[in-house]
Amino acid sequence: PTTGTIRIRGRIASLLELGAGFHPELTGRENVFINAAFLGISRAEIARRFDDIVDFAELHEFIDEPVKHYSSGMYVRLGFAVAINLDPDI
Numbered sequence: 001p002t003t004g005t006i007r008i009r010g011r012i013a014s015l016l017e018l019g020a021g022f023h024p025e026l027t028g029r030e031n032v033f034i035n036a037a038f039l040g041i042s043r044a045e046i047a048r049r050f051d052d053i054v055d056f057a058e059l060h061e062f063i064d065e066p067v068k069h070y071s072s073g074m075y076v077r078l079g080f081a082v083a084i085n086l087d088p089d090i
Contacts, residue, residue, distance in 0.1 A: 024068035028059055028078055031067055035082055049085045057081035 021038060022031045032053055036046035054063050057077040059070075067075060 022067050022075065022079065025066055027065060028054075028057075028063040028067055028070070032078070032082055036086070039086060041086060053078075053081045053085050056084070 021035050023034070026034065029050075032050065033043065033046055037043070054060055057074075057080070059074060059078055062070065062074065067078070070078070
């Protein structure tokens with residue numbers, strides 16, 4: 001199409017800022033739920049997706065540790081895992 005309108009429902013997130021909203025004192029688990037809530041994902045929906053997020057990030061034994069103890073790679077893997085599990089509209 002050459003013309004038209006795009007309507008956005010408020011769930012846009014940049015992949016360039018993976019994990020930018022993570023709070024260092026909170027665990028990986030807590031950060032996943034908080035970031036999902038900020039992006040309009042219900043607690044029930046993120047709970048359904050949580051295992052897939054942790055599996056993709058490969059952070060099973062670290063998910064309940066504060067992210068301030070994560071390496072930069074772990075931090076970004078968790079951020080990316082959250083981002084790809086949000087089913088963006090665009």
